[in-house]
Amino acid sequence: MTSEVPESAHREMRASNADRDAVVQRLQEAAGEGRIDLTELTERVDLALAAKTYADLEPLTADLPSGRTADPGKPLFLKGGLHGASRTGRWQVPAQITAHGGMGGVKLDFTQADCRLPLIELEAHGQMAGVTIIIPEGWSAETDDLEPGLGGLKDKTTPDRHPGAPLVRLSGSGGAAGVVIRHPNGWERRKLRRGR
Template sequence: MTAEYPESFHRGELRVSHAEREAVVARLNEAAAEGRIDLAELDERLEQALTAKTYADLAPLTADLPPVVSLDPGQPLVLKGGLHGAARVGRWQVPAKVVAYGGMGGAKLDFTQADCRLPVVEVEAHGQMAGVTIVLPDGWAVETGGMDPGLGGLRDKTTSDRLPGTPLIRLTGTGGPAGVVVRHPNGFERRKLKRISAQRP
């Protein structure tokens, strides 16, 4: 049976689902990782996406972004800091391997909201001039034996208390001049996660 609406009714007035909100959140995170929007704008758009009620609320958030090109799930994710920095934050699907280059602007990999169903994730980080920051949820562990600290060093601020069923991050690469930091969420990030969690249906 096909739903019928009055002639004056616009699709934009229809209510969106949780899955549709999450799809927009994923696209926004992709755009930030690609350098199309900065982190401040990402935070603003994510806030609007998570509280959107209708298609009219969601549509403007990705209207100025090109469509996503689907990748082979087994293909590594490559994040390049470049001149302006890059980040993979929010909801994203974790592949078996991630390569991050700090470049001149820095790179950030935030796994706190990521969907990861793998027992081991290979992360190759190259700090370069601005460094790479990796944020892991509580209970996740990192193995750093294959990492060359370089001049900038490797700072592992995580705890060793790995919870059963959580992924192991196997870190390799080089610290370079700026180094690589691996840590759990800081106070600001924890407050943000709590706020996002409270907003979800």
């Protein structure tokens, strides 16, 4: 026979690192949604990291709607082949993407994509025509795991990641044509503003 832990006793149970991390992640999402400002985010994150019990953690997210669980989705595999391949406009971003430039190249444009994931693992192989990746302002990229190959890597992103914004972790090889990761250029930004 099992007995349920009374609510008062549950609140006094010790919180784990995973419990604290989950609260921090929800707070970062809330800041990204505009529900709390950066000052409040910093204060609440500090309290979450110092929390010892569930009772310490609960008030930090009590005034926030419960976060949606991010669906990692099915991995996306793109091959440039002879004619190229792309994902642009509105599309659902999965947690894992593999792009092979082939002879026609691959373009991945995240600027209008639906992404609720904190991390995207993107394996890019430039091959003969290259891979171009466009990420919104506020997103950031981690490119240390990509081998430059002959074509190299051009990272034109800025490091100032907004709280709760996705991180694109890039791996793979530049191949002959290389891999480019950047934010939208001036023409693309104007096009995005017109589309709103």
